[in-house]
Amino acid sequence: MYLLLVIVVYIAFAKKFVKWERWKEYYPTVQFYIICNLLYNFLFYQHTLWKYKAVTVDWLNHTLIEIAFTFLIVPVVLMIYLEYFPKGKLKGILYLMIWVAYFSILEYLFEAKGLFIYENGWNGWWSVLFNIITFTVIKIHFKNPLAAFLVSAPIIAVLLLFFHPALHELK
Numbered sequence: 782m783y784l785l786l787v788i789v790v791y792i793a794f795a796k797k798f799v800k801w802e803r804w805k806e807y808y809p810t811v812q813f814y815i816i817c818n819l820l821y822n823f824l825f826y827q828h829t830l831w832k833y834k835a836v837t838v839d840w841l842n843h844t845l846i847e848i849a850f851t852f853l854i855v856p857v858v859l860m861i862y863l864e865y866f867p868k869g870k871l872k873g874i875l876y877l878m879i880w881v882a883y884f885s886i887l888e889y890l891f892e893a894k895g896l897f898i899y900e901n902g903w904n905g906w907w908s909v910l911f912n913i914i915t916f917t918v919i920k921i922h923f924k925n926p927l928a929a930f931l932v933s934a935p936i937i938a939v940l941l942l943f944f945h946p947a948l949h950e951l952k
Contacts, residue, residue: 830903
């Protein structure tokens with residue numbers, strides 16, 4: 782089961798790279814991501830832009846994979862991302878782009894294996910843009926939560942306008 786392997790890998794990353802004595806500093810930003818991700822899954826439940834697909838067992842569906850991703854993998858990723866974020870604007874941009882590339886390549890590989898499916902107008906390029914926005918907003922939230930909320934609101938509105946069918950019917 783690939784999901785179990787991915788979880789084990791990220792647990793190993795957590796043991797190696799996360800400074801657990803600082804978890805309380807990261808907790809609000811991890812919560813912010815979890816809330817935003819759950820909000821996406823709620824708003825787009827009947828009209829997903831992407832979904833996970835298990836190929837090993839029938840009972841492992843998008844929802845269960847999403848829960849594992851949201852509550853086990855992403856917190857580790859965000860703590861590592863924030864822990865090692867470099868000082869300096871150019872280094873910070875390069876660091877952010879490395880994370881964007883890492884997540885975009887992983888998504889491409891999972892999509893190529895049929896484990897990640899794009900739907901309803903979404904594609905890999907939208908995901909690259911979304912990853913840039915996500916990692917940028919995560920860093921903003923870590924430094925200034927209110928600013929992250931203010932930046933996120935119009936982004937969510939644009940996503941809803943472009944990709945949510947109920948809003949297209951209002952035109």
